[in-house]
Structure formats: C-alpha cells, structure tokens
Amino acid sequence: MTEEELKKTSKFISYVLRHYPESAGLVLDSNGWADIDALIAGAQRNGLNLDRSSLMHIVATNNKKRFAINETQTLIRASQGHSVVVELGLIPQAPPFILYHGTSTRFLDSILQQGLLKGNRLHVHLSADSATAKQVGMRHGKVVILEVAAGQMAKDGYVFYMSENSVWLTDQVDPGYLKII
C-alpha cells in the first residue's frame, strides 16, 4: 500500500470502529472489540485493499496508536474517540495539574459559556501538552488553546481517565476550570 492508501484505510478503520461499525457489516461487543477477519472483509467490500498483514502494519505504525489488538490477535478496537457506546474498562487516574484542549476560535464563546462538552463522543478529550492540543484544534479551524485546571477538577471530585493511547478523558469541563492561553 502507498502512504496515501494506508492513511485512507486507517481513517476507514477509525470510522467503523468508533462510529459506524454497521457500515462495514461489523458488530462491536460491549467493550468495543470487532472481529479482525470481519473488519478485513468489510474493508474489502468497501473497495479497500486490506489484508491481515497490512492491517497489522497499520496498527503498529499508526501515528497516534489509535487501535488495539487483543492477546489472541483475533479482535481489534479503537482506543478512544467513540460515539457508539462501549465500555473501554478505563481506570480512573489522577491527572496532571494542567491539561490542554485545542479547539477553534469559532467555538470559543459557546465553550466559555457552557464549558467543554463531549458532544457525540463518549468523553471530552484533553491533551497532556499544548503542542498536541494545537494539532487537535487545527483540525477545526483557527486554533485556540485552553488550559484546563485538571488538578483542581480532580480535587473537586471530577474523574479522569487516560486512554490506552495516552489521551486524557473526562466527562465535561466547566468554564471556571478553563483559561485561554
């Protein structure tokens, strides 16, 4: 596969494992796992040239380590970013004092009023460093980075998780914990 094909296929896998498994004829179990052979067949039906070795290559080289494989190498799931309801079995973890969220300036008024909301996804996504937050925010337009007082939130009883690929997750962030930087 060319770099372009790898990227396109990786996006397809994210899409089906996070949002629309039925579009590839997949059923996720309650923990978000899908059968690898079924995913390969579904990708092929959607015109992608995927086989087991290229799938394993995509999983191993994905720049954000977006996908996890089970021990017997029969199942695959996305490590975060779902809109379908799955139980990832994440264990609450004490966050660093400060986390970051990159977003677009066009969302700012709403965010400063309502706080960060998870929208369609299962969690609000936060980054451990501002450079990552900048990249996340740039996907949406003119970027603005918010500092999140995660340490204070934890003291106030909010729960944080870290996904298997090191994205910080929480349910919501009230405006009082946000600061534009």
Ligand code: HQG
């Ligand atoms: C914004 C990528 C208005 C929020 C990234 C964001 C991440 C509000 C957008 C993962 C709002 C949702 C998730 C409010 C939040 N009013 N807008 N009250 N609260 N928003 O894509 O965090 O590459 O669903 O700021 O790296 O950008 O796909 O979330 O701009 O980890 O693996 O609503 O996706 O990972 O956008 O990104 P998204 P996100 P992958």
